[in-house]
Amino acid sequence: EPIVTVLDDAAAVAAAVAEHVSRAVRQKPTLTLGLATGNTFRDVYNELIARFKAGEFSLAEAKAFNLDEYVGLPHGHPGSFEAYMQHHLFEHVDFAPGNARLPDVSAGDIAAACAAYEQAIVAAGGIDLQLLGIGRNGHIGFNEPGSPFDSRTREVPLTESTRTANAVDFPPGEMPPPMSVTMGIGTILEAREIVLAATGAHKAEALQQAFHAPISTDCPASALQRHGKVYIYRDRASLGA
Ligand code: GLP
Numbered sequence: 001e002p003i004v005t006v007l008d009d010a011a012a013v014a015a016a017v018a019e020h021v022s023r024a025v026r027q028k029p030t031l032t033l034g035l036a037t038g039n040t041f042r043d044v045y046n047e048l049i050a051r052f053k054a055g056e057f058s059l060a061e062a063k064a065f066n067l068d069e070y071v072g073l074p075h076g077h078p079g080s081f082e083a084y085m086q087h088h089l090f091e092h093v094d095f096a097p098g099n100a101r102l103p104d105v106s107a108g109d110i111a112a113a114c115a116a117y118e119q120a121i122v123a124a125g126g127i128d129l130q131l132l133g134i135g136r137n138g139h140i141g142f143n144e145p146g147s148p149f150d151s152r153t154r155e156v157p158l159t160e161s162t163r164t165a166n167a168v169d170f171p172p173g174e175m176p177p178p179m180s181v182t183m184g185i186g187t188i189l190e191a192r193e194i195v196l197a198a199t200g201a202h203k204a205e206a207l208q209q210a211f212h213a214p215i216s217t218d219c220p221a222s223a224l225q226r227h228g229k230v231y232i233y234r235d236r237a238s239l240g241a
Contacts, residue, residue, distance in 0.1 A: 002196075002211060002230040006239065010043060010199040013233045017131070017197045018047030020231065024129050024193075025057040032121070033064040034130030034188070035089075035100075036141075037081045038166075040197050041133060042088055049092040059095045063124045065117070066102040067132075067141035068182035071155060075106065079170040103153060103181040114153040114181060121187070130191035134198050137161055138206045138219035142182035149223045151184030185223045194230045196221070204240030207232075 007013050021044075024031055035041075051057065069081045076083060082102050090100055101120070107113035121127060132140050137159065143151065144159050156179070163176045170176060188194070198207055210221035211232070217223075224230050 002224070002232045004211075004232045004234070007233065007235055009235050009237075010040070013040075013197055013199050013235050014043035014047045016233045017044045017195055018051055020195055020233075021048055021129065021131070022051045022056050025059065025062060028128060029058065030061045031063075031128040032124045032126065033062060034127040034132075034183070034191055035064050035066045035085065036131045036133050037066070037068070037084050038133040040199055041131065044131070044197060045089040045092075049089065052093045059093050059100075062095065062099065064095060064100040065121055065124070065127065065183075066100075067188075068180055069103045069105045070177045071105045071110065071179040071181060072177045073105075079166075079174070079176060084169070103183075105181050110155050110181060114155065117153045117181075117183075118187065127191040128193065130188055130194045132188070132194060132196040132221075132224075134196060134203060134206050134210065134221050135162055136165060136202055136206050138209050138221045140185065140188060140196075140221050140224070142180040143185050143188075143220045145218050145220060147185055147217065147220050149189070149217065149226070150186040152187055153181065153183050155179060155181050185220060189223060189227055191227075192229065194224060194227055195233065196224065196230065197233045198238050199235040201237045201240060203234075203238045207234065207238055208240065 073080045104113040166176045209219040215222045
């Protein structure tokens with residue numbers, strides 16, 4: 001059973017997730033984090049940066065692997081998750097150079113780069129704490145509905161609904177690319193601990209399917225029911241009507 005904390009609003013969720021991460025880093029300064037992007041995590045990273053600046057913890061010995069990245073964007077494109085991570089976290093904290101990475105989507109051989117990413121995670125000792133958001137169709141990372149629960153880091157197409165939802169992070173008139181690289185559901189399930197953050201009424205249905213319905217590949221996040229250590233931080237709005 002996941003450990004669920006329901007908070008008043010998105011700000012309280014962000015603070016609680018940041019506190020969870022801060023505590024984990026203080027306990028294990030060498031920990032390996034799995035990092036997520038999206039709107040929900042903008043607020044989480046702001047809270048985390050505030051705690052870092054207050055001297056609560058250092059990430060100098062920590063490592064991080066992001067869940068996913070678009071394929072085919074020019075380097076430095078503002079819609080890329082690399083740009084997101086730079087702006088919203090990396091340039092404000094003290095990860096050592098090279099210790100915070102995203103899937104390498106610029107490689108000529110993407111499949112080989114995906115295998116190398118998996119190997120790098122293993123070499124880092126595996127992911128201690130994986131942060132996750134949830135898409136409105138129940139996706140985790142970019143594992144869209146139908147993704148096998150034993151999937152690994154790989155190139156996958158995005159659904160129209162995900163591209164439309166994420167278009168807000170792109171310049172006006174520009175859509176996110178049709179392809180991405182994401183850690184697999186199998187990769188995610190190997191993390192020792194998982195923290196999922198979700199806020200807003202538009203996440204109610206996905207959360208319902210993920211945690212209060214039978215496990216199904218129709219809802220990728222329902223795979224988390226198979227993991228023994230999942231913490232969910234959600235706001236009241238995400239409980240739905
Ligand atoms: C994106 C990301 C996911 C994220 C999800 C929800 O597509 N690839 O990792 O969890 O969308 O994002 P948001 O918090 O913006 O709703």
